[in-house]
Every structure is written in C-alpha cells, then in structure tokens.
Amino acid sequence: MPDLQNVIELIYHDIIKHKNYGEVASYIPELAAVDSEKLGVCLTTVDGQVFHVGDWQDRFSIQSIVKVLLLSLAYNKLGGQLWQRVGVEPSGTAFNSLGTLENDEGIPRNPFSNAGAIVISDILIDLYEDPRQAMIDMIRSVSGDPSIYFDTKVAASEKAEGFRNVALANFIKSLGNINNGVDDVLNLYFDCCSIAVNCEQLAKVFLFFANNGQTPDMNNVLLNPSQTKRMNAIMLTCGFYDEAGDFAYKVGLPGKSGVGGGIVAVLPKHFSIAVWSPRLNEKGNSYRGLKFLEKFTTETKLSIF
Template identity: 40%
Template sequence: MSNFGDLESLASSITAVTSPFRNYLTDLHEKYRSFAEGTVANYIPELALANPNWFGICVVTKEGQIFEVGDCEQLFTIQSISKAFVFGLALEDHGRDYVNSKVSVEPTGEAFNAIVLDETTNRPYNPMVNAGAIATADLIKGQNSTERLKRVLAMFQRYTGREHDLNVPVFLSEKATGHRNRAMAYLMLNFGMVSEKIDETLDLYFQQCSILVNAKDLAMLAATLANNGVNPVTQERAIDERYVQDVISVMLTCGMYDASGEWCYRVGMPAKSGVGGGITAVVPNQLGIGTFSPLLDGKGNSIRGIKVCEELSRDFGLHLFNAAKPEKDLAEWIAGGDGLNDW
C-alpha cells in the first residue's frame, strides 16, 4: 500500500512551478491571519491550551495536488469531524436501512449536545449531533473495544494516507466530564437505539473525537470523498462508493452544528466542523478543503475557516447549486503549478 512517506520521498526531488492558486491561498491566509474574533473552546482544559494564532489552509484536488498555507502540520483533535466518517464506517458495517433505523438524517435547530430524540421514532436526529454520533459509534463492529478502535483508526488511515494517534489527555478529560453524553446514551438504551455496551461505546466515541489530525489531513479526508471514496494520493479506497452520497448529504444539511442552514445557503459545500478548530469541506468531483483555526463562533465553528470557505466558494463558484459564471476559473488557476512542493 502506498503512504505519504513514500510519496513525500518521491516528490522531494520535484520542483513545482509557482501556482496562481497557491498565491491566492497565501493572500487569503494573510487577509485573515490577524483576525482575532472568537474564543478557543475551553470546556475541556486541554482544548483551552490551543494557540489562537494557529491558522492553516490546505486544498487537495482529486488528482492529488496539494496546496497548503500556514499551520497545516499543527496537530489538534478532530472532535466532531470524526462523526461524518464513523457514520460512513457504520454504513459499511450494516447497510443503509439498518443504520437509518437507529439514526435519522434530519437537520435539527437544537444544540449539538441537546438531550433530545425524535418524538415519533425515538431516534437521534442525525449522526452529526452527539446523540446520533454515539448511536453511530455503537454500530461499529469488533470483538472488543480494542478491535473497534483499531478499525476506526485504520479507516482514518485509508482516508489520509498516514497513521493517527490519540491525544490521551483529551480522551481522559472527555471521559471524566462526559456525563451529558452518558445521559444521552442511557436515554437511547431505554428506547433500544443502542446496545447495552454503553461504557465501551462511549469510550469509542470519546476516543474517536480525540484523534490527532492536521489541516492537511482534513483536506485529504474531503478530497477522498470528492474522489468517490478513493484517496487521491495513495489510490486506496477508504469507503464503499455506495455510501459516499450518504456521508456528504448529511454533511451538507447537518455538518456545521446549528448553523448548517446558513452554511448551506452561503457556502454550499458538504462540510463538517469540530470544536478543535477544524473544518473539512467537500467539493464533489473536484477537491477537498481543510482549514484549522481554534477561534470559534457561538455555534462552535471556526470563524477564520468559515471566512476562507466563503471566499473560495464565491470566487471559484464552488457552491453546489451555483449557476453563474465564477469570478475565477479554478482549473486555470490550479494549472499554473502542480502543488507537489507542498507535500
């Protein structure tokens, strides 16, 4: 299997031509680098340690070109971004009908940690809120907790092309303070939405949120979905092509917490955010975007990340429903260089 190490060695001898698109991203980074609105998440002490000046932008095309600016190697915990991809793994494990019998796909105006289920079906509303993500984690197959975690980590490796570690202090902090999530799990157990292995499933949920990633990883996650589930660099399949549409559909309608409607209206890309400061955004059949900045708005979304995605969407016509000619032709801007010197 190919990996980033092999490809990085290959690419190190290649000098890429300066790309207008890279220059565009550099200007965009400079425009918002000093933007200081928002606050760093502090409900977990480890998250509060993030430097508010960290800021990275990475774009990966479906052809495997990588463009990065800023703090794209800085590690942080993936948090809620993990929910979209674990949902995909659950679909592979059980199929669409069974997963949907446990987790709905309806947007909700409630906060992501609301203790609320659908009054008719008793299902959590969607896989992107905490209750739905816990129910999704419960569906991941494995003989024991170790095997289930290994399967989740292996899944992320297929998407990003590299191995991932956990931030153990974050995991332990989330486990120690996760009483609200325990309440959700037991409520769902009452209605038969999750199995009785509550502690094991909650541990897996806290662990998946504690996986360490960087902005480049987030761009690769999105680019893999944009490339019909195949990692554009390693060429390894990360998710069955049948379920790519499920994952990105729910990302579009539910991926940005209770600001998902505004995001869909203004940006129009399937995306998922996390309180660690990351956003991963998919432009189907074209590219993936990963941004990292820990300064969050009141909804829990990265403010710099939103602004970057808004400008990319507007300037290059990346909104899914855009019908107007974009200000800039993306193919022409990227064609000036191949991005290999960013590996």
C-alpha cells in the same frame, strides 16, 4: 481552475489582519490550552495537487469531524439498514441537545449530533471486533500516514468532563436504541474524537468523498458512489448543527466542523479542503474557518451550486 495557492494565501493574509472573535472550547480542558490565534489551511485535489498556508502542519483534535468517518464505517457494512437507528434530517438544535430524543423514541435526527454519533458508536461495537482499531486503521490508510494517533490526554479530558454525553447515552439506552454498555460506547466515542490530525492529513482523509468513495490512488474503496452522494448530502444539511443552513448558503460545500477548531469540506470530483482555527462562534464552529471558506468559494466560484 484559478491559481489556488495564490487565492488561499491572499485570503489567509486578509483574515489574519482582522480581529479574531469567538472562544476556544474551554469545557474540554485540554482544548482550552491551545493557541487560539492559529490558522492553517490545506487543499488537496483528486489529481494529487496540494496547496497550503499558515499552520497547516500543526496537529489539532479532530473532535466531531470524526463523526463522518464513524458513519462511513457503519454505512459501508450496513448500507440502508443503518437508517433504522438514526435519521438524516437536520436537527435545528445544538450539537449536544437532548431535546427531541424522547418524542423520536431514542432515534437521533441525524448522525452528526452527539446523540447520533453515540448511536453510531454503539453500532460499530456490534459490527467490528475492535472498532477503535478499525477507525484509526481507516484514517491512517486513506491519508497514507501511519503517524496519526489517538491523543490520550484529550480523551481523558473529555471523559472527565463529558457529563452531557453521559446523560445522552443513558437517555438513549433507556429508550432502547443502545445495545452495548454505556461506558463501552462512550469510551469509543471519546477516543475517536481525540484523534490528532493536521490540515494536510485531514484534507487527505476526506478526499474519498470527492472521488466517488475511493481514494484517488484506487487503493481504498470506502463507499460506493451512491453511498458517497448520500454522505455528502448529509454533510451539507447536517454538518454544522444549527448553523448548517447558513454554511450551505455562504459556502456551498458539503462539510463538517469540530470543536477543536477544524472544518473540512469537499467539492465532488475536484478537491477536499481543511481549515483549522481554534476560536469558535456561539454555534460551536470555527469563526475564522467559516470566514475563510466563505471567502474561498466566493473568490474561486468553486461550490456545488
């Protein structure tokens, strides 16, 4: 194993020397106020080592990264029945696209599009008495950090401007793939997207995907090994919307991005790595985050390929 602390520091200092392209997610007003030059990295290994650099302790909005955790809660309860409501195919379309839903009879192509996550949120309302609490409890438990919280300002900002998601939810409801009230489903979805984390917390949350579905201390079993394999496969093929193929090609790790500027990726049996930089490229993924992870797997030769 290479000297990971030295590697991430070298890549960090190389990246911050160059121009930072992209824009913050200004369509969510609370995210528009974030310092766009921030860059933080934290890598945690399954044997308990932690490596970090930059703004790794700064909190940011988890946004679409939470879709992986929403899916895990549903998959844990339903198993393969889940795939009757949502597919596992790369969409090739933007994260908020309505385009394929009518032809697909309201079944989203995959659970990491906004449409897919909205359907998963509906499923969680049926499965849990309080899915909002189940989500935050799970994140706090697997990270070992009870301080993680819902950012109510971000949630309110999304609810005030989330017209596209309102359209998606109503469209899916009209096609028969949402059981509960649209407002209830969207409130759960927006609240979960608002969760505030830092790179260390996020890397620790995702470590169970590198460890056959359980936290390294064995205190939390979230998924069985077969489910974990499938979740990692969906992250690899669908975690970056219409840039998923590019991420697999350049980085070669299962992962997920969010418009808060976060990216998390895992190398099964080895580590989880979280990178945060708020400026997004035209596909809605962190510009510097992608650059960092591409350089990291190139330098270390640590990928699934």
